[in-house]
Amino acid sequence: MHENTEFPVPVYAAIELSKTTWLIAMLSPGSNRVKLRQVRGGDAVGLVALLENARMNAERLAGAPAGIVVCFEAGYDGFWLARFLHKHGIRTSVLDSTSFLVNRRSRRVKTDRLDAESMVQMFRSFDLGDKTVCREVRVPTPEEEDAKRVDRERLQLSAERTRHVNRIRALLNLHGIRDVKNLWGGDWREWLRAVRTADDRPLGRHLAAELGREFERLDLVHQHIRVLDRQLEDGLENGTLQVPNVEKVHQIAALKGIGKLSAVLLVSEVFHRQFANRKCLASFLGLAPSPYASGGVKHDQGISKAGNRFARRLLVELAWCWLRYQPESDLTKWYRSSFAAGSGRSRKIGIIALARKLAVAIWRFVEDGLVPPGAAMKAAAN
Missing domain, CATH: 3.30.420.60 (eRF1 domain 2)
Structure with a gap:
């Protein structure tokens, strides 16, 4: 060091x-x-x-x-x-x-x-x-540390947005209102004045005030997310984002199912580093299994979760996206043949395994140019 x-x-x-x-x-x-x-x-x-x-x-x-x-x-x-x-x-x-x-x-x-x-x-x-x-x-260098701020703040804002949306839905569900309007924009004030409970009553005064404050906070989060997304787009266009190895961002974002924000986070958190092999990569991400062997008992205890939590969470989300946007890839076919017919717990275990395999495939793609077998590229990148 x-x-x-x-x-x-x-x-x-x-x-x-x-x-x-x-x-x-x-x-x-x-x-x-x-x-x-x-x-x-x-x-x-x-x-x-x-x-x-x-x-x-x-x-x-x-x-x-x-x-x-x-x-x-x-x-x-x-x-x-x-x-x-x-x-x-x-x-x-x-x-x-x-x-x-x-x-x-x-x-x-x-x-x-x-x-x-x-x-x-x-x-x-x-x-x-x-x-x-x-x-x-x-x-890390000060530049490397600072480059992580945009995508990490974006993740925090996304989580905060989810909390506000869930809170609004929960408050309305208490009164039988399941169809919530204007969560992603629009005139929510007019909707709150017009909506009625399942037993045909207007919203209570205090409930309407609380919902209004929640919608206001949600609006502010939406604004901040739009500002960061615009900053991300402009930074990638004019080269002012200061993400190390920015060429890897464009390379990863060319794969279907992976957006620019996800590509920025992957590079700034993971792929600007050098890894000796796939095991080192999985260990850094906390996606490597933790073996237990004592006497005649041998089994895996699950992933270590000792690595980069931001990248690990993103890779699990990308694994679900990969199944949707890369249906003909070898990774998707492997998951479906091994876990799709199993229980919900089995599918969740399988998605962690898929996230680990996806991380290795992306690493090989950015380092050696090996496109994941069967994977499709975005049309704009061709």
Whole structure:
């Protein structure tokens, strides 16, 4: 991730981040005793001063040049701190907390102090070559991080729109009204004044007011979605969207059943990276099965869900779209022969498997130009 500068005397530090306090656990060279220090949450300058003081103390005691090696968990604070520390010459690793090896006792004691102490000892083992104890997260560039904002905001707005639509339908359903008008535009105010309940009454005053506020919020979400869609279209046209590997966006969007927004999200979240093989891709997406093998018992526990949740959710949605818009593709025929005649649970399991296969097929398409067997391209792309 960063320059792998080696120091004769390395001082390891793990930061347990929170909103109010940053707890720093430090291991001095040749010692297993963990020292704990605190700085105010968000005080990066104070953190650098504390780490620099620890470095100078280590140099004085060892009589040799010392350096700080820092780690913290990926999470709420994002990646800005890693960039800040790197600018100050401090080698920093961001760790995936889901990859940590933990004690398998039935009740695991958890405090910030214990977490920090465990993380610094584990990180020292990792830095010295034991890559099984945890996994490092690649820190994206500011441009890569910013490029994800449009599609992620669009996903959030889409989910918010669904919540408002469901709320409106639920409120009206309480009074026997199942045919709801103007959810996607139109004069909903006039419709609310004219609609009557199933027992032929006008809407109650408070119910009508609540529905009006819900429709107003829904209208605002519609407006924001239209703005983002226009920004996406214009950005792809004039090259100002700043999505890495934008040529892959146009390539993926040429497949039937995959829109431009979905293609942007796939590239910005997944396909701007390099993967060694299909298993690495499935693992990154959290779509790889989790095996369970103990004695004579062997089975899969389902997908790990440890990867990119935005891309995983999108790929499941695209798998359903693929069945509709790519009926002659080999993937669709495989799904129908294996799962279409099964139960609802079986079909849902099958769609996850299809999402994994679809991700691999798209990866091969963008990397090697191999069109998924039997897949149709959009007419405009021919």
